[in-house]
Amino acid sequence: MPRACRGEYWTHRLRMLKAMGLNTVCAYLFWNMHEPRPGEFNWSGQADIAAFCEAAQAEGLWVILRPGPYACAEWEMGGFPWWLLKTEDIQLRSRDPRFLEAARRYLREVGRVLAPLQVTRGGPILMVQAENEYGFYGTDAAYMGEIRAALLDAGFDVPLFACNPTQHLKDGYRDDLFPVVNFGTDPRTAFAALREILPRGPLMCGEFYPGWFDTWGAPHHTGNTERYLADLRTMLELHASFSIYMAHGGTTFGFFTGADRPFKPDTSSYDYDAPISEAGWVTPRFEATRALFAQYLQPGETLPDVPAPNPVIAIAPTAVERVAPVLANLPRPQRDEQPRTMEAYDQDYGLILYRTKLPAGPAATLEAAAIHDIGQVFLDGKRIGFTDRRSRQYAVELPARDRETTLDILVEAMGRVNFGVEVHDRKGIHKPVTLTVGDGKPQELTGWEVFSLPLDESMRAGLKFTPANGASAGPAFWRTTVQIDSPGDTFLDLRPWGKGFVWVNGHNLGRYWNIGPQQTMYVPGPWLKPGANEIVILDLLGPEEPVVAGLKQPILDELRPQLDFSRGRRAKAPRIEFGDAAQTGEFAAGAALQEVRFAEAETGRYFCLEALSAHDGGSVAGLAELTLLDESGQPLSTQGWTIAFVDSEEREREDGAAENAIDGQTANAWRTQWGAAQPPYPHRLILDLAQPRKIGGFRYVPIQGAGEVSGRIKAYRVLIGRAPNG
Numbered sequence: 001m002p003r004a005c006r007g008e009y010w011t012h013r014l015r016m017l018k019a020m021g022l023n024t025v026c027a028y029l030f031w032n033m034h035e036p037r038p039g040e041f042n043w044s045g046q047a048d049i050a051a052f053c054e055a056a057q058a059e060g061l062w063v064i065l066r067p068g069p070y071a072c073a074e075w076e077m078g079g080f081p082w083w084l085l086k087t088e089d090i091q092l093r094s095r096d097p098r099f100l101e102a103a104r105r106y107l108r109e110v111g112r113v114l115a116p117l118q119v120t121r122g123g124p125i126l127m128v129q130a131e132n133e134y135g136f137y138g139t140d141a142a143y144m145g146e147i148r149a150a151l152l153d154a155g156f157d158v159p160l161f162a163c164n165p166t167q168h169l170k171d172g173y174r175d176d177l178f179p180v181v182n183f184g185t186d187p188r189t190a191f192a193a194l195r196e197i198l199p200r201g202p203l204m205c206g207e208f209y210p211g212w213f214d215t216w217g218a219p220h221h222t223g224n225t226e227r228y229l230a231d232l233r234t235m236l237e238l239h240a241s242f243s244i245y246m247a248h249g250g251t252t253f254g255f256f257t258g259a260d261r262p263f264k265p266d267t268s269s270y271d272y273d274a275p276i277s278e279a280g281w282v283t284p285r286f287e288a289t290r291a292l293f294a295q296y297l298q299p300g301e302t303l304p305d306v307p308a309p310n311p312v313i314a315i316a317p318t319a320v321e322r323v324a325p326v327l328a329n330l331p332r333p334q335r336d337e338q339p340r341t342m343e344a345y346d347q348d349y350g351l352i353l354y355r356t357k358l359p360a361g362p363a364a365t366l367e368a369a370a371i372h373d374i375g376q377v378f379l380d381g382k383r384i385g386f387t388d389r390r391s392r393q394y395a396v397e398l399p400a401r402d403r404e405t406t407l408d409i410l411v412e413a414m415g416r417v418n419f420g421v422e423v424h425d426r427k428g429i430h431k432p433v434t435l436t437v438g439d440g441k442p443q444e445l446t447g448w449e450v451f452s453l454p455l456d457e458s459m460r461a462g463l464k465f466t467p468a469n470g471a472s473a474g475p476a477f478w479r480t481t482v483q484i485d486s487p488g489d490t491f492l493d494l495r496p497w498g499k500g501f502v503w504v505n506g507h508n509l510g511r512y513w514n515i516g517p518q519q520t521m522y523v524p525g526p527w528l529k530p531g532a533n534e535i536v537i538l539d540l541l542g543p544e545e546p547v548v549a550g551l552k553q554p555i556l557d558e559l560r561p562q563l564d565f566s567r568g569r570r571a572k573a574p575r576i577e578f579g580d581a582a583q584t585g586e587f588a589a590g591a592a593l594q595e596v597r598f599a600e601a602e603t604g605r606y607f608c609l610e611a612l613s614a615h616d617g618g619s620v621a622g623l624a625e626l627t628l629l630d631e632s633g634q635p636l637s638t639q640g641w642t643i644a645f646v647d648s649e650e651r652e653r654e655d656g657a658a659e660n661a662i663d664g665q666t667a668n669a670w671r672t673q674w675g676a677a678q679p680p681y682p683h684r685l686i687l688d689l690a691q692p693r694k695i696g697g698f699r700y701v702p703i704q705g706a707g708e709v710s711g712r713i714k715a716y717r718v719l720i721g722r723a724p725n726g
C-alpha cells in the first residue's frame with residue numbers, strides 16, 4: 001500500500017469486494033465527518049479518503065465518488081453538518097445562498113484532496129456523483145446545476161452523474177448530469193423509465209438493494225437471495241452497470257447514525273444483510289454472488305481468492321463496578337429565559353439538560369411544543385416519566401408538590417433525520433414549555449439553566465467515578481477494564497443494559513438500545529490491545545445487571561418490545577369526522593406511480609385511504625409510498641405527520657409498519673398482517689397531517705417488484721376528515 005492505511009480494515013474489505021467479483025467501489029463522503037466545525041477540515045485517520053482511494057487502487061479497484069453535499073445513507077442528517085442548523089431559517093438542498101456558499105466551500109476542499117486522484121490524472125476515480133436522489137426531495141434543476149458547477153469549480157473533470165429512484169428520474173433532471181437509477185428489484189421496469197430520459201448510452205443502477213437497514217424497535221431486515229440473484233442476472237444480461245448497495249455496510253460508529261422519518265432512529269449496525277457482513281465475513285449471499293459473477297468473466301479473467309476472516313475473540317462476563325451519574329457530573333450551565341434548541345447553544349451531539357424551579361402546587365401536566373428526541377423528566381432527581389418523539393408524546397403528568405421543586409428535563413439527541421425535509425432536525429427542547437393544572441390555562445415556564453453534555457472526550461475525561469455498590473444510579477456512565485491476551489473482533493453483549501453509548505479505549509462504538517433488534521455491538525479488533533482495555537458505557541435507563549461480555553457472533557435480530565418505555569406506541573384512533581365527499585376509484589395493476597387529482601380540493605387534518613380489494617384477490621393490502629398534493633398538484637411537506645390509525649400492519653414477520661407509507665422511500669412498504677393473522681379487506685390507513693391542509697389529490701406508489709405482487713390495492717375510497725372541533 002502506498003501510504004499507511006488509516007482505516008485498519010479497509011484493505012481487508014476492499015479485497016473481499018474484489019474477490020466477490022466487483023471491479024469498482026462506490027464511496028460516499030459525509031460532509032459532517034470532514035467539516036465538524038465551519039472551515040475546520042478533517043482528512044486524517046478514518047476520514048483520510050485519499051488514503052482510501054489509494055488503497056482501492058492498490059487492490060485493482062476503480063472508485064466512484066459520492067461526495068454529496070447531501071448523501072443520505074442512514075447517516076446523521078444525511079451527511080450535513082449540524083452547524084448549518086444554527087442559521088434559523090436556512091433551507092438545505094436548495095439555492096439558499098447560505099447553504100450553497102457552505103456547500104461550495106466543502107466541495108472545493110473535496111476537490112483539493114481528491115481531484116488529483118481522478119482517472120484523468122492517473123488515479124482510480126472514474127465518476128463523481130452530484131447530490132443524492134434529489135428527485136425524492138425537490139424539482140429544482142437549477143439547484144442541481146449549482147451543485148454541478150461547484151464540482152466543476154472544484155476541479156473534477158471526470159463524468160458527473162445523478163442518481164434517482166425509478167419514480168423520480170425526471171424531478172430536477174438536467175441533461176448535463178448523466179442519469180442512473182436506484183432500485184431494490186425489477187430492473188426492467190427501472191431501466192425502461194431510465195430510457196425515457198436516456199434514449200441511448202450505458203444503463204446503470206446507482207443503488208441495488210440486497211437487504212435493507214434496521215431501525216430501533218422494528219424487525220431486522222433480511223433480503224431475498226433468489227430475487228436478488230435473478231435481478232443481478234437480468235442486469236448482467238442487459239450489460240448494465242450496477243452498484244450493490246450495500247455490498248458491505250459495516251457499522252455506523254460514534255454519533256453518526258441517522259433516523260428515518262417520521263422518526264425512526266437507525267441502529268448502529270449497518271450490516272444491511274449485505275453479502276459481506278458487518279464484521280467482513282463471507283455470507284451465503286457472498287458465495288452466490290461470486291458464483292454468478294464467475295459465469296460472466298471476460299476471457300482470461302479470474303476471481304482472486306477470498307481473504308480469510310479476521311480473528312474473533314470472546315470476552316468473559318465482567319462486572320462493571322464504577323459509576324458516574326449524569327446528574328452528579330454536570331458542567332456549568334448557561335442561563336436562558338426560555339429554552340432553545342441544542343444548536344442554539346452551539347452543541348453538536350449528545351445530551352442536554354434543562355432545569356428550572358417549580359413552585360409548590362397541585363398535580364399538573366408538563367408539556368413542550370416538541371422535544372427531540374427522548375426526554376426524561378425528573379423532580380428533585382427522581383424520574384417521573386419520559387417524552388418520546390417516536391409517538392409525539394411531549395407531555396408528562398407531574399404529581400402535586402408541597403414545596404419548591406427542581407424540574408430537570410434530560411434530553412437525548414438521537415441521530416438527526418437523514419431523509420426528506422425533516423433533515424432540518426434541531427435537537428433539544430422546542431419551546432414553549434408549559435404547566436397546566438386541570439382544565440386551566442397553560443402557564444409558560446421560564447428562567448432555565450441549560451447544561452450542554454456533548455459526551456466528547458473532554459467531558460468524559462472529567463467524569464468522577466465512584467463504586468456503584470449495587471445502588472441504582474439513574475442515567476449514568478459506567479466504567480470497567482477487561483483483560484485481553486490477544487485482540488480480535490468481538491461483539492459486546494448489551495442485553496443486560498438499557499439504552500445509550502459505549503466507548504472502548506476511547507472509540508465510540510455508537511448507540512445501543514435493549515428493545516433491539518440489535519443487541520450486540522461490533523468492536524473491530526484493532527481498537528483492542530493486549531492487556532487492560534477500558535470500557536465506558538453511558539446507560540440512560542439503568543442496567544438490569546451491570547455486566548459486560550464479548551461474544552463471537554452478533555445478535556442483530558432480537559426484538560424486545562416489552563422493554564420499550566413507549567410500549568403500545570400506536571395512539572388510540574382519534575375521533576374523526578369525515579365529510580360526505582368520498583373519492584372512489586381503482587388503481588391500475590403494476591408497480592408504476594399513480595396520480596389521482598380530485599375535482600375539487602378538500603380541507604382536513606386527516607387523510608384516510610380505505611383499500612377495498614386487492615389485485616391478486618388476497619387479504620393483504622399495502623403500499624410503498626403515499627404523497628399528498630396541494631391544490632396545484634405540488635407535494636405537501638410531510639413534516640409533523642403521524643399515523644392516526646391503521647387497522648393492521650405486519651410487525652413480526654417483516655417491517656410492514658404503516659410509517660413506511662410516509663417515510664419518503666419506495667423500497668420499503670406498509671403491509672397488513674400476513675403472518676400470525678390475516679385480517680380481510682377492507683383495510684384502513686389514516687394519516688394525521690398535524691393541522692388542516694388543503695388536499696387536491698395524491699400519489700400512490702404500489703409495493704415494488706416485478707409480476708403480480710401481494711398487497712397491491714385495486715378498489716379504494718379516500719376520505720378527508722377533521723377532528724370534531726377542528
Ligand code: GLA
Nearest residue numbers: 071072073074133182207213
Ligand atoms: C436511498 C439512499 C441511500 C440509502 C438508501 C437506503 O436510496 O440513496 O443513501 O439511504 O436509500 O438504505
